[in-house]
Amino acid sequence: MTTTPTTPSERSAHARHGYSSLQIAFHWSVVVLVVANWFVGQGMSEVFEAREAGEPLTQWGPAFVHIALGIAIFGTMVARLLTRLNRPVQTAPDSKHKIMALLGKINHWAFYAVLLVMPPLGLIAWFTGSEAFGGLHSLLAWVLVLLIAAHLGGVIVHLILGENILRRMVRPTAGS
Ligand code: HEM
Ligand code: HEM
Numbered sequence: 001m002t003t004t005p006t007t008p009s010e011r012s013a014h015a016r017h018g019y020s021s022l023q024i025a026f027h028w029s030v031v032v033l034v035v036a037n038w039f040v041g042q043g044m045s046e047v048f049e050a051r052e053a054g055e056p057l058t059q060w061g062p063a064f065v066h067i068a069l070g071i072a073i074f075g076t077m078v079a080r081l082l083t084r085l086n087r088p089v090q091t092a093p094d095s096k097h098k099i100m101a102l103l104g105k106i107n108h109w110a111f112y113a114v115l116l117v118m119p120p121l122g123l124i125a126w127f128t129g130s131e132a133f134g135g136l137h138s139l140l141a142w143v144l145v146l147l148i149a150a151h152l153g154g155v156i157v158h159l160i161l162g163e164n165i166l167r168r169m170v171r172p173t174a175g176s
Pocket of ligand 2: 046049066119123133134
């Protein structure tokens with residue numbers, strides 16, 4: 001008799017071997033949005049600092065684009081997290097190097113945390129004019145860069161070890 005997993009430990013025991021097409025679509029959409037918002041971030045910083053200094057603002061464009069992309073990232077990450085919790089996936093399941101799989105897990109959940117916390121911090125900074133929240137938001141932007149560097153480093157190390165995990169984020173496995 002088969003039962004539907006309900007608790008987190010039951011769900012992780014049923015974790016799938018690979019990502020679904022929806023999970024892959026979420027992954028690459030967030031990559032594009034994050035890279036784009038990183039570049040608009042500099043313009044946002046200038047608008048924010050000029051506003052705080054009481055200077056007249058002529059260029060609101062970067063602020064609007066940054067807020068819109070940031071909210072899109074947040075919405076996508078919430079949907080992605082719900083999908084991920086309902087459809088757990090093993091990290092690098094075919095790797096002989098268990099430490100790599102563990103580091104990958106930490107890296108992936110840190111992405112979820114940072115990308116869910118950054119937009120609210122940015123919104124608070126923008127609407128309250130708080131430099132402290134702006135500073136925290138900017139700090140997390142650099143944590144994000146470190147996570148991306150570690151993530152890419154991990155993919156490259158797996159390749160060097162003869163494990164092409166990139167295939168896992170390109171080819172979907174069954175079940176949405
Ligand atoms: C902004 C940049 C990126 C972010 C925020 C990001 C985030 C993530 C997250 C959160 C996961 C875990 C997915 C899950 O378990 O739900 C993941 C997995 C993965 N990512 Fe990325 N990623 C980024 C860029 C990239 C790039 C550029 C590549 C390719 C070179 C890549 C390749 C992979 C692969 C292969 C996996 C699957 C690892 C496995 O489970 O074996 N990522 N990524
Ligand atoms: C995950 C989504 C987001 C990413 C990746 C991101 C990224 C960035 C980056 C790279 C900067 C420049 C930091 C620097 O110059 O050191 C920045 C600044 C800023 N962002 Fe975002 N951001 C996101 C979401 C948002 C949202 C939704 C808002 C809402 C208003 C926002 C508000 C701000 C503000 C106010 C600044 C200026 C902070 C300061 O200069 O102290 N961000 N962001």
